Amino acid sequence: MNSAQLVSLSIAVLAVAVVLLGLVIITGRALNRHRERRDARLSADVRPLLMELIGGDNDEELSEPLLLLAALDERVWRTLEPSAISMLGKVSGNARVALVRLLEQRGLARTASRDLSGLGAVRRAVAAHVLGLLGHAEAAFPLVRMLSDRNPEVRAAAVRALGQVGAAGAAGPIISSMAGGRVPFQLVAQALIRLGSGARPALVKALSYDDPAQRAVAVEVLGLIGAVETAKVLVRVLAGDASTDVRVRAARALGRLGTPVCLDALLHATGPGHPHAVRVEAAAALGDLGSPRAVPTLQELLADPRYQVAHNAALSLARLGGPATAALTETLTERAGTSAADHAWEALAIQDLQAGHMPRLPASPSR
């Protein structure tokens, strides 16, 4: 065979391959379309039953659709299952209870528990996600094991699921799963918030961990769940943690908790002996806390040489209103031409805008 014949043969083989590939693609698409149409048809017939179940108000109304859906042929059920699972996260009350009962009866929890030890990471992550949506308490222990899964998506799904399941005992392992950045801060914080006060002992314990990220998440969550009984512990963190980031978060948490002990600690933390970032956050947290006792300190801070400290103090005064507004007005008139007056002017203008009217003040005194 000469080279011309070889080229012709190659082109012919290539053309046949292209045609075959085209046929495979067209057939595949046609089959997919057919399958989608068939599934949509099958699902459309039983979808009203699912709505009847979720929309029912009492056990009497639920029993018939529950029986029918639980007994559905597997092929038909498969077309409805994605909607049923997705609805779990979208409804609450009786509707959710009914859905969980249906999915338990269809064996979803059993299948998901088995899939947790599956070979594919996607399968394991989906299984963790489903168990979380079901709020399946028995899944807590296997989900804790998944926190050390080799795949980051599976670890993330396990953390989320443990938060949804409400397994307070998992708070410690959830915090530990952050070590070395193996699970993102935000996910851990969200899961711990969902666990609420049940997570408090583990959070307090984490305040003494070596990893600053773990201490930071513990401080942040204690503030967000309103653990007022931990205020004194957080005051110690604000005063002396080795990490500035942790101290900043402690200031924020104390502002949220708002007890008298928090106020004293925050007033102290605005002082010049503390790191700049801590002073900035303490000035802002005093606005969150909302005590008029903070007004004299915040008014003094308006003259602070560090812009962000003075700026946050002004915003906090604007948020406090009442005597704080009077302090801003006083600073504006009595310290005219200084940076303190500028900060006061800005805060009063913001206060006006937030009240829904244009600033009534003259142009800034420094301009």
Add this chain to the structure above:
Amino acid sequence: MATVLVAEDDADIRDLIIFKLEQTGHTVIAVGDGLSALKLAHEQSPEIVLLDVMMPGMSGIDVCRALRQDPVTAGLPIILLTARAQESDVETGLTAGADDYIVKPFSPRVLADRVHSVLARTRA
């Protein structure tokens, strides 16, 4: 009973709302986007509007604002449906003129009750 206009892009939620409101005797007109909702609010004269906040194209808050600015629809009672993570949108929504809001995940029964009470309040 009333004609309710529902704008919700999630087909599952939309079907559930239709089922629940029809079960309680309302007539439901449902669409999947904000623009269609705005159009139907003029064409079908609903008595109350349920708007999902997050929709493609025009958000529920945009629709709410547009309905309030039009003298024909300015008096329509409006309920917003918002995800828990978007609760900050609630303030914006109420400022835009919404009468009430429902946070997802929601109970279908609570939704029906809320529609009923907003209707009763505006009819009074």
